[in-house]
Amino acid sequence: KNEVEQSPQNLTAQEGEFITINCSYSVGISALHWLQQHPGGGIVSLFMLSSGKKKHGRLIATINIQEKHSSLHITASHPRDSAVYICAVSGQYGGSQGNLIFGKGTKLSVKP
Amino acid sequence: KAGVTQTPRYLIKTRGQQVTLSCSPISGHRSVSWYQQTPGQGLQFLFEYFSETQRNKGNFPGRFSGRQFSNSRSEMNVSTLELGDSALYLCASRVAGSDTQYFGPGTRLTVL
Numbered sequence: 001k002n003e004v005e006q007s008p009q010n011l012t013a014q015e016g017e018f019i020t021i022n023c024s025y026s027v028g029i030s031a032l033h034w035l036q037q038h039p040g041g042g043i044v045s046l047f048m049l050s051s052g053k054k055k056h057g058r059l060i061a062t063i064n065i066q067e068k069h070s071s072l073h074i075t076a077s078h079p080r081d082s083a084v085y086i087c088a089v090s091g092q093y094g095g096s097q098g099n100l101i102f103g104k105g106t107k108l109s110v111k112p
Numbered sequence: 113k114a115g116v117t118q119t120p121r122y123l124i125k126t127r128g129q130q131v132t133l134s135c136s137p138i139s140g141h142r143s144v145s146w147y148q149q150t151p152g153q154g155l156q157f158l159f160e161y162f163s164e165t166q167r168n169k170g171n172f173p174g175r176f177s178g179r180q181f182s183n184s185r186s187e188m189n190v191s192t193l194e195l196g197d198s199a200l201y202l203c204a205s206r207v208a209g210s211d212t213q214y215f216g217p218g219t220r221l222t223v224l
Contacts, residue, residue: 031211041149041200043215050211086155090211098145098160098206099168100213105154 003027006087006103013110019074021106023087026068030091033100034061034072037084046072046085077110084108113138116205116216124222130191133219137184137205143167144186145213146178149200158201161186162208190221198223 005024013019025032034046047054047061049070054061058077063070074081087103117136125131137144146158157170161180178188184205190197200220204213 033211033213035215041202041218041220043202043204043218045212045214048212088155090213098143098162098213099157099170100145100147100155100204101157102155 002103003101004087004089004103006106008106009104011106011108013077013108015078015110015112017077017110019077019081019108019110021072021085021087021108023070023072023103024068025070025087025089027089027101029089031089032063032070033088033090034070035086035088037086037105039083043086074108077108079110079112082108082110113140116203116214118201118203118216118219120219121217122220122222124224125193126224127193127195129193130189131193131221132187132189133201133203133221135186135188135203135205135216137186137203138214140207141205141214142184142208143206144180144184145204145206146186146188147202147204148172149202149218150196150198155202158188193223195223197221 036044049063058075060073084105086105088100143162145160149155160168164180175191180186200218202218204215206213
């Protein structure tokens, strides 16, 4: 079983829809990361969370430490949001923060 | 500040050859991590270097090695290339004590 599970694997939405991507993890961690990867490969760090909720523009990320679960929400989705969204955790078992364990990613396609 | 840079961006090699990839972190970042991304396995941690010392190593064979120089630039080497080594290799840098990693654009390696 993967230590980081994401759902759904694929998601197609119409422009303007509210989108939720979920992430569950099974180990103790120091932080959870949401990453965005566009075609071509470059990865951008969207959020780093150790508790609570963070918001940046139309993106909101939440984490529930007790339930080992995080969600990434996109409000008023737009075709430019089309990308792969990856959940990752760091500091597992009290180890190094430089070792990320990744989920398999969610491929989001937003249609105009 | 300039971002993380990786060279070369694309590389084609044949089985049995060796390859060296380079990563220059953001100025002031002393930690560099390397990751491999393949369609089958997704993103996987290779190793992390901090102040010229390897802090962590992922579950990869000894053909994969790396080093870090006093200016924090890092190289990874893969010897005796196999077809399965074809992948996108990403490096990421971070400030000591922070969980947030900044990714480079990656080197796409094709092994023929």
